[in-house]
Amino acid sequence: MAPLFAPRLAFVDVETTGTSPTRERVTEVGVVTVEADNDAMRVTEWSSLVNPGVPIPPEIQWLTGISNEMVRGAPGFTEIAADLAARLHDAVFVAHNARFDYGFLRAEFARAGIDFRARTLCTVRLSRALYPERSPHSLDAIVARFGLDPQGRHRALGDARMLWQFVQKLYARWTPAEIERAVDAVLARPATPVHLPPQVLDELPRAPGVYLFYGLNAHPIYIGKALDLRARVADHFGAEAVNATDAKLAAEAHRLEWEETAGEFGALLREAELIKTRLPAHNIALRRRRGAVVFSLDEGESRPRFAVAAGTAPEQLEGAFGPFASRASARAALIALANEHGLCLKTMGLERRRRGAPTTDPCFNRQLHRCLGACVGAESAGEHAARLRTLAVQWQLPPWPLGGALALIERNSARGREDWHVFDRWCWLGSVQTISAAEQLAGAGPRGFEADLAKLAIKALSPKSPWALERLALASTCDPESQTPASTV
Numbered sequence: 380m381a382p383l384f385a386p387r388l389a390f391v392d393v394e395t396t397g398t399s400p401t402r403e404r405v406t407e408v409g410v411v412t413v414e415a416d417n418d419a420m421r422v423t424e425w426s427s428l429v430n431p432g433v434p435i436p437p438e439i440q441w442l443t444g445i446s447n448e449m450v451r452g453a454p455g456f457t458e459i460a461a462d463l464a465a466r467l468h469d470a471v472f473v474a475h476n477a478r479f480d481y482g483f484l485r486a487e488f489a490r491a492g493i494d495f496r497a498r499t500l501c502t503v504r505l506s507r508a509l510y511p512e513r514s515p516h517s518l519d520a521i522v523a524r525f526g527l528d529p530q531g532r533h534r535a536l537g538d539a540r541m542l543w544q545f546v547q548k549l550y551a552r553w554t555p556a557e558i559e560r561a562v563d564a565v566l567a568r569p570a571t572p573v574h575l576p577p578q579v580l581d582e583l584p585r586a587p588g589v590y591l592f593y594g595l596n597a598h599p600i601y602i603g604k605a606l607d608l609r610a611r612v613a614d615h616f617g618a619e620a621v622n623a624t625d626a627k628l629a630a631e632a633h634r635l636e637w638e639e640t641a642g643e644f645g646a647l648l649r650e651a652e653l654i655k656t657r658l659p660a661h662n663i664a665l666r667r668r669r670g671a672v673v674f675s676l677d678e679g680e681s682r683p684r685f686a687v688a689a690g691t692a693p694e695q696l697e698g699a700f701g702p703f704a705s706r707a708s709a710r711a712a713l714i715a716l717a718n719e720h721g722l723c724l725k726t727m728g729l730e731r732r733r734r735g736a737p738t739t740d741p742c743f744n745r746q747l748h749r750c751l752g753a754c755v756g757a758e759s760a761g762e763h764a765a766r767l768r769t770l771a772v773q774w775q776l777p778p779w780p781l782g783g784a785l786a787l788i789e790r791n792s793a794r795g796r797e798d799w800h801v802f803d804r805w806c807w808l809g810s811v812q813t814i815s816a817a818e819q820l821a822g823a824g825p826r827g828f829e830a831d832l833a834k835l836a837i838k839a840l841s842p843k844s845p846w847a848l849e850r851l852a853l854a855s856t857c858d859p860e861s862q863t864p865a866s867t868v
Contacts (some may be wrong), residue, residue, distance in 0.1 A: 409535030690827030
């Protein structure tokens, strides 16, 4: 056999308790090391079961044949870490869907206090590079296509052996120069998940925008924004990316769509809108923002009136405070304010009273000398309300700077694109690409208030805005009763 494309290769496979390197653990590691030894090659095999410290799910036990009983007496990863690191040292890390195996080992090594890094070669991508017309490129398909020995399939050492067999088959069918060119091409570009076409990264523009990952159906599983679509999507699948969301995307993504925008501001707006309307499974944090609230304070009153932020009419926002992520977070902020400045939680309606307690009882903070006494008449209701309003002004929505709608114009001269983002009283009406369309949008009537979009507008209009946006007041004949959603870019 001709000299290999690297002097030292480590064919690696790991079995795990699941798909998330941050939450799941390794249960078995198998390594076949191949290195040049004068004119010959020295092949060394090593494997070990690993006690993951957590139960192995039944479906994983069924797939791998590794049970909880088998790993109970096995060493923990920290006990094998030094030996394993030495076996992988200075070797090209070769694995099938290498991002998975490398990500798990990186996470386990990190927990053991070892910063492990290696050049990784994915045999899925190598198979694609040499056989672009053949599909699929799963390990089962490769075993069948090349007549590999399937003994030990789904066990770590057995799968590592199959990868070494696969490379030997390649050298029997291709010249060393052809294999080296394919390896160099694979090592020079980011990985793509098994189910996505290999050319998908090449098709992505180097431009701002949003991207949508899909699974097996028409519903997106993840939506993101980017200043550089190609670079950002590649980041999800780079060997260094080991977070739980990226691991799930690598396993589940079958299709990718994207939309360009003129810049980051438009991408943030579009991302927020798509997540609200499409509800992707893996955008949990952004989806939770639907529970955002605002509160108002009537003149002379200390009890805040809470309202769900989404859909609140613009005319009801004057003087409102917030938005807060949830009613609970708004209450927590007010309680912290009260504790710091001697406000009365009872007067503010934020203290739960025991059933049957006299209404003249002092609040709990008064008993701890942290309330100035509005609950017992030591501070008048008017004085307390005035103090609360003054202290809460830090959360008050700023007044809308115009009498009507405003366009924030975002330009990208390199891409020849111009987006007009139209707002009225902190409500985003949509984004279009001409002044006439922006004026039509301004006259269509504002949609309901959306907390995260309002925060973006407030940031954009602040003196320290991170975006270079031109502002233009729009003439409009807005009907306040119209709440028709606007079409977007």
